[in-house]
Amino acid sequence: MRAERRKKKRRWVRVTGIILLLLFLGAGAYAYSVYHSLSKAMETMHDPTSRKVSDKRAQEVSLEAQEPFSVLMLGVDEREGDKGRSDTMIVLTVNPELETVKMLSIPRDTRVEIVGRGTEDKINHAYAFGNEEMAMATVENFLDIPIDYYIKVNMEGFQDIVDAVGGITVNNSFEFSNGGITFKEGQIGLTGEEALSYVQMRYDDPQGDFGRQQRQRQIIRGVIREGASLNSLTNFGDIFSALGENVRTNLTWDQMVDIQKNYRKSGRMIDQLAIQGEGGYIGRVWYLFVSDEERERVRQELKGHLAI
Template sequence: MRTYQKVIVSILGVLVIMVAAVTGYGMKVLGDANKAVDTISQQVNRTTKKREVAVNFGDKDPFSILLLGVDTGALGRKDHGRSDSMMVVTVNPAEEQTTIVSLDRDILSDMLDGVTFDKLNHAYAYGDVELAMDVVEKLVDVPIDHYVMMNMQGLRDLIDAVGGIEVDNKIDFTLEKVHVPAGKITLDGKTGLAYARMRKDDPEGDIGRQRRQREVIAKIVDKLISLDSVSNYQKILKAVEKNSRTDLVWDQMLNIVTNYYPAFENIEQAQLEGQGEQINGIYYQILGVNELLKVQNLLKEQLGLPTNEELEIDPQFQYSINGFIGNQFYDDRDYSSQENSAESFYEQ
């Protein structure tokens, strides 16, 4: 599945419900939400290498979440799966901004065993959430503080739980016998899942699909933040607890609700993409040095971290046998300009 970054939504669903509980449903909702969080909480056996001191939600530190959409849970798929959707989300309460950066699943990435370079989405298959977080952390060069994972069925259930989402679909298509017409339409869980998964009929391929995935996230978040969604809180919680997991615990979520909520109302989106290349007969996305640097600096700015003027490359990967820097990147630097800021990098 390529969309289950509907993940931030799973957290936001719980968070929004808790906020609404204060005014609407009281302790009943808080109790149900607490149980749901206990169900989905699963800690990871890793610590970010990019921070000396862990994020303190009480102090309103900016933080990051890796969103993983796993291609299991629906359409008869029950295996471990791969994280065919991956997004890095940064939340900055001082700026009242959330940033979502989509990562192409085919990005050639270091699997951190000293020898293996493979597609980014294989990290989850090789080493579950822990390796996925470590591989992404090295790639984007910012701390990955937490994760949220959701499967296909979770997205479908969540869209239904919020009463559907409205989109302006540009491409009339049918995916696995599910027809999604062009135009301004309301998607339910079934059609919404297809809308987020479709790739082959989109002229932009994975890039177009990832754009639709981010759109779905934003639409669900809008619904979750609205008061109308609170009446469906039990459906939302059910969608979350059956099909997702996270290392965030109840107290952390309460702090996020208290200190970060306005940031979720301002979501900026960006895309990390490279160029397609065949290596040993296998398709990969190869990232440009400058493109990756821009994304790294964008995320660092959002997390309040120092930016870099040049991409840092491990000395052992400085030289390439196939024309790419470190067998992983190509040189897209503009030598007529040294400007590497993240300004105007956001999608319009």
């Protein structure tokens, strides 16, 4: 069973870069064309949920007032006839006063209560049962914090985003192979396909999940760096097209503009959090069990960052 699990592709997503791509709006003579292309992409990307306010907030968070907010990132392997599971679930909390972002990756096998189903199961099944809304509600219940927004990426098409910015460069700390690709130690260039394979490797990493998170952070920075460079101005149509095809969010255009305007400095410091647990079987199904003490530790850290 464990061997089969190791063969499964690990999907990921770090899409905070799409917010920073709004920097293109200041691109001189290209400004109007960029604005037009991005606004069209945002129309396609916008996919609101039925709820307006998190159950854990008295009123909707105000981005204009620069209040701390949270985002649930979902990396979904969507195929025709199958909406898939959210194999990557990342919670971001953003605090503009502290100018920091906290990033918590929730292991896909974490056993939790699935809100709306009345059962306990792997947390990544929440999306399969009830789309973004059930995933958001389940994560809220697990962490006891409001989830204000979601951003969902179709991982089958995510490599298009990396390719659209012309590929990225990362500094690899050790040589390894994954998916038939060998990644040399040192500075290497990655295409979209290679970037996915680069971050999917986990079990041969001496740092385990933490090492994978470091590689994911490298990819974020690479996409932001290339996406915000002047060289990408000639590719903005491809970039926004890739975003429009593969990203969905309940953030509106105006909210994205408010984030770009009021929270830009927050992305300079990203604090990665880890949640610990013990693996075990129930029947023939493997789960990650998180203790009450560990969950409370993570809850308090995120609540403090959200100032609640």
